[in-house]
Amino acid sequence: MSKARRTRSRRANVEVTEVTYLPDILRKLEELTKHEVHIGASGDQxxxxxxxxxxxxxxxxxxxARSFIGTGKKKAQAAISKLAKSGVNAIVQKSETARGLLESIGQEGESRVVKNFDKIRTPSLSPLYARRKGNGKILVQEQKLRDSITFIVIPKKGRR
Incomplete structure (x- = not known):
C-alpha cells in the first residue's frame, strides 16, 4: 500500500465583489501564466x-561548488511567495499589472541572490590558495561576476 502523498500549495486569497469582473480577472491572471522570471548571471563567455x-x-x-544562484533562489522563495500573493490581489484590484508583478519578483530575487553572493563562506579556500591570494575571503575578487547577476522576464515555451 502506498503512502498518501503530501502536497503543498500556496494560495492567494482573492476577494471577488460585485465591482470586480471575473472574466477580466481571469484574463489578467492568464497573462501571469504565460511568462516566467529567470534569475542568473548574464555577460560574456x-x-x-x-x-x-x-x-x-x-x-x-x-x-x-559554491552555489550562489541556487542557494540565493531558495533563500528568496518565502519573500517571493509573499510578494506574489499580494501582487495577485493588487492585479485583481487593478493597482498592479502582470508585467509589473513579474518585474517586482525579479528585482526581489536578484537582490536576494546578490545578498547571498556576498555571504558565501563555505567551503573555505585551501590554505595554499588563501596564502597566495592574501586573504581567506571567498569570491571577493569576482566583482564582475557579482555585477553580472540579473533577471529577465521571458515568455514560457511549449506550455499551455
Whole structure:
C-alpha cells in the first residue's frame, strides 16, 4: 500500500465583489501564466564560465561548488511567495499589472541572490590558495561576476 502523498500549495486569497469582473480577472491572471522570471548571471563567455565553475565546482581544477544562484533562489522563495500573493490581489484590484508583478519578483530575487553572493563562506579556500591570494575571503575578487547577476522576464515555451 502506498503512502498518501503530501502536497503543498500556496494560495492567494482573492476577494471577488460585485465591482470586480471575473472574466477580466481571469484574463489578467492568464497573462501571469504565460511568462516566467529567470534569475542568473548574464555577460560574456568568460563570465559564464566563472559563474558555472562557482555554481557547480570543477573536479579538474579542484574547485568546490559554491552555489550562489541556487542557494540565493531558495533563500528568496518565502519573500517571493509573499510578494506574489499580494501582487495577485493588487492585479485583481487593478493597482498592479502582470508585467509589473513579474518585474517586482525579479528585482526581489536578484537582490536576494546578490545578498547571498556576498555571504558565501563555505567551503573555505585551501590554505595554499588563501596564502597566495592574501586573504581567506571567498569570491571577493569576482566583482564582475557579482555585477553580472540579473533577471529577465521571458515568455514560457511549449506550455499551455
Amino acid at each position: 568568460e563570465t559564464a564560465m566563472i559563474a558555472g565553475i562557482h555554481e557547480y565546482g570543477s573536479l579538474k581544477a579542484g574547485i568546490p
